[in-house]
Amino acid sequence: RSVLRGLTDQVPQTKLNSRAAVLRERCMAGLGVEKFTRLHEFLRERSALFGEDDGVAIRIELEDILDEGQMEFWPLMEELIFYEENA
DSSP states (O other), rough: HHHHHHHHHOHHHHOOOOOOOHHHHHHHHHHHHHHHHHHHHHHHHHHHHTTOOHHHHHHHHHHSSSSSSGGTHHHHHHHHHHHHHHH
8 A cells, every 4th residue: 555655745636536446446346235235344344353464364365355356455445445544
């Protein structure tokens, strides 16, 4: 996320909001509303649950939420949450 943080200073808010809308639509279409909601809630709360560096615990929880073919949505959802938090 730290790489993206500098970008928010350089990119107009309308572009960030547009990107967030595209990501949200793509993720919802690929995951469905239920999995999208579960993943979104988990990723927003994960640092409180596991800390930033506990990748193994995060991966185990993600495998409970997502099918193997859906893991590609993890970084997209991370990006979406970043934009939501910085818009």
